[in-house]
Every structure is written in structure tokens, then in C-alpha cells.
Amino acid sequence: xxxxxxLLVAAAALSISSQFAGAVPVYxxxxxxxxxxxxxxxxxxxxxxxxxxxxxxFDLVGIDIRTTVQTISPANPGVGxxxxxxxxxxxxxxxxxxxxxAAATPVGPVLTGIDGSGSGDNGWFFGHNxxxxxxRLMNFINNYExxxxxxxxxxxxxxxxxxxxxxxxxxxxxFGQSPRLFLMEQAPNDSLHSATNxxxxxxxxxxxxxxxxxxxxxxDVAGNTMLFAATVGVANLYxxxxxxxxxxxxxxxxxNPTVRALTIAPTSFPPKLPVTIRAKGPKVINTSAALxxxxxxxxxxxxxxxxxxxxxxxxxxxxxxxxRWTARIPVSPGANQVTIRATGGNDVVSKPARVTIIRN
Numbered sequence: 001x002x003x004x005x006x007l008l009v010a011a012a013a014l015s016i017s018s019q020f021a022g023a024v025p026v027y028x029x030x031x032x033x034x035x036x037x038x039x040x041x042x043x044x045x046x047x048x049x050x051x052x053x054x055x056x057x058f059d060l061v062g063i064d065i066r067t068t069v070q071t072i073s074p075a076n077p078g079v080g081x082x083x084x085x086x087x088x089x090x091x092x093x094x095x096x097x098x099x100x101x102a103a104a105t106p107v108g109p110v111l112t113g114i115d116g117s118g119s120g121d122n123g124w125f126f127g128h129n130x131x132x133x134x135x136r137l138m139n140f141i142n143n144y145e146x147x148x149x150x151x152x153x154x155x156x157x158x159x160x161x162x163x164x165x166x167x168x169x170x171x172x173x174x175f176g177q178s179p180r181l182f183l184m185e186q187a188p189n190d191s192l193h194s195a196t197n198x199x200x201x202x203x204x205x206x207x208x209x210x211x212x213x214x215x216x217x218x219x220d221v222a223g224n225t226m227l228f229a230a231t232v233g234v235a236n237l238y239x240x241x242x243x244x245x246x247x248x249x250x251x252x253x254x255x256n257p258t259v260r261a262l263t264i265a266p267t268s269f270p271p272k273l274p275v276t277i278r279a280k281g282p283k284v285i286n287t288s289a290a291l292x293x294x295x296x297x298x299x300x301x302x303x304x305x306x307x308x309x310x311x312x313x314x315x316x317x318x319x320x321x322x323x324r325w326t327a328r329i330p331v332s333p334g335a336n337q338v339t340i341r342a343t344g345g346n347d348v349v350s351k352p353a354r355v356t357i358i359r360n
Contacts, residue, residue, distance in 0.1 A: 024222055025265040027082060027099060028229055029063045031216060031258035035102045038253065040227055043237040046254040054104040058086030058093055062126025062261045067269050068133050068175040077107065079269050085126040085137065087116055094148065108151035115142045125168040130270060131179045136198065143201055157201035167219030167228065167262065174270040175346040176302025182242065184219045184228065192245035207245030218262025229253065229262045275300040275344035277307065279353040286358050292329045294355055296340065298322060303345030310339045331359045
């Protein structure tokens with residue numbers, strides 16, 4: 001059995017002495033639906049492959065850690081969970097894998113309409129975009145964005161130049177930011193590519209890895225670490241320079257497993273972006289009117305989903321506008337305590353802005 005706690009302790013100890021100071025826990029998916037766990041500093045001590053159970057007739061083509069999540073769907077497996085994409089002919093399905101024992105649990109129904117023709121089991125990219133809490137699915141020229149909260153997908157612009165995406169990853173980011181995507185293309189130059197907006201289908205060459213690897217590989221990024229697993233004679237683990245694309249060998253992976261995908265298990269996760277709100281004008285308003293208008297602003301790098309106000313203990317109401325909002329407040333005789341809060345695109349709720357309205 002794979003024990004995550006044991007792996008994390010080993011990772012912490014090894015990172016002190018390793019020449020690769022950013023040593024991190026790594027999950028490797030093999031060609032026969034098994035899970036291998038290792039520390040990035042010592043791939044020669046990787047665990048033996050453990051068969052992933054609960055897949056039914058589905059074959060896994062990719063894995064990734066979900067590093068951000070919208071709290072709007074608390075019942076959905078969230079931050080830190082290991083997700084996988086399974087394919088069975090024309091059908092695809094999401095799974096969440098428990099690394100301790102490698103048991104897979106289906107998430108939602110079988111999805112239809114995702115075109116996997118021409119890609120085979122190794123020509124897929126499946127990765128979590130932390131900037132918008134969506135999964136990116138790519139194969140051959142097909143380009144999809146999948147929402148794990150609603151289990152729906154949208155088809156986006158075809159990928160240019162008929163790529164062979166063979167391992168891809170998004171940079172670490174908080175929800176609401178725009179991380180860069182990296183992908184490894186086997187043909188023709190075994191090179192690293194990147195995209196700032198893969199929804200357009202466009203990506204650019206970063207540089208050659210200096211390797212000649214067999215199809216079936218894994219790439220992931222966590223913080224300043226980019227790791228690549230591929231078969232170059234034997235299954236090896238490499239670091240990748242994200243500026244030049246050059247690969248540096250860390251070492252051979254114990255047992256020479258057949259590589260299909262790789263993901264880093266981060267020891268920390270991006271912080272949620274803050275949400276702030278401000279009411280313009282005085283904090284205490286004296287008036288004889290029964291209806292008072294308050295205006296203000298709300299800010300967050302994740303965007304603003306809504307602004308709500310409440311008078312005393314009454315039911316909250318929605319203000320008009322988002323980053324610039326207006327609230328029309330009905331007031332009773334005497335003192336009225338008004339509380340206004342903004343909810344960000346990442347579902348973080350701001351600290352309240354407060355205004356007291358005294359109706360004479």
C-alpha cells in the first residue's frame with residue numbers, strides 16, 4: 001500500500017541534502033493504470049506500481065492535482081485531491097484517486113462528445129488550471145475546457161500545427177490569475193512549448209529538451225519546480241528549464257515503469273485572492289428620507305461575483321453593479337445599521353463595509 005504520510009516525511013528529509021533542493025512528492029501514472037509514488041530527489045527509490053481499482057472499462061490517460069477550488073461546490077472533491085481522466089472508446093469520465101491504496105471513485109456521469117480519435121491513449125493532455133478551477137483536455141488538435149463543479153465542457157479553438165501533446169502542466173497560481181501552460185511535444189524536436197491563452201489554440205516553442213524520448217511521458221510544474229518523466233532507454237526523471245526547455249537528468253525511476261502521466265503533490269497551495277469593499281461617503285448619515293442610496297466599490301483579482309447589503313437583521317438583498325455598486329436602502333425611523341459585503345469570483349466573501357443611517 002502507498003502511504004502518503006510516509007512519502008511526505010521522506011520528501012522532507014531528502015530535500016535537506018539533495019542537490020535538487022526543491023524535492024517534492026510525485027505521482028506517476030503507468031501505461032497499465034497503475035500508480036507509482038516517488039520523491040523527486042530519489043526516483044531510484046520509487047514504490048512498486050499499485051494497480052488503480054474502480055475504473056471499470058475505462059483506461060486512464062492523465063492525472064493531476066486540483067490545486068484551487070471554488071467553495072461554491074463544497075460537496076465536490078476539492079483542493080489537494082488527485083483527479084484522473086478515463087477513456088472508453090467515445091466515452092470519457094472523471095475519477096478521483098485515493099493515493100493510499102490507489103482506489104478510484106467516479107465523479108459524475110459518463111461524458112460524451114469529447115473527440116479522442118487520432119490521439120490514442122498517450123496523445124492526451126489532462127491538467128488542472130488553477131486560475132479558473134477548470135480542467136484542460138487536449139488531444140491531437142482537439143481542445144476542451146471541463147468544469148469539475150458542473151461536469152460540463154466547452155469546445156475551444158483547435159490546436160495549431162497538429163501537435164503531439166505528450167505531457168503538459170499549468171504554472172502554480174491563485175484562482176483569478178492567468179497561469180501559463182507548458183506542453184511537451186514529442187515530434188519533431190522533443191521540445192517544450194508554452195501558451196498564455198490555450199483557449200485560442202496557439203502555443204509557442206520554448207526550446208528543445210536535448211532528449212529523444214518514447215511516446216508516453218509526464219510533465220508538471222509546482223512553484224519553481226518543473227519535472228518531466230519519459231523513457232529514454234529506461235524510464236527517467238528530469239528537471240526542465242522553463243526558460244530554455246533543456247532537460248537535466250535526476251535519475252532512473254526504480255522498476256523502469258511504463259510512463260503515461262506525472263503530477264507533483266504540492267506541500268502547500270496557492271492562497272485565495274482577497275476581496276475588499278468600500279462604501280463612499282460618511283459612515284453615519286442623518287436623513288428624513290425613507291429611501292437612501294449608498295454607492296461604493298469592490299475589488300478582487302478573481303473578479304466580483306455579487307454585492308449584497310443587509311439592514312439590521314433583515315434578509316440580505318443584492319446591490320446593483322459589482323466593482324462599482326449601488327444600493328437603495330429602505331430605512332425605518334431611528335438608527336439603521338447597514339452591512340455591505342462583496343463575494344469574489346473565487347467565492348471569498350469580503351469583510352463588511354458598515355454605514356449607519358439615522359432617520360429623523
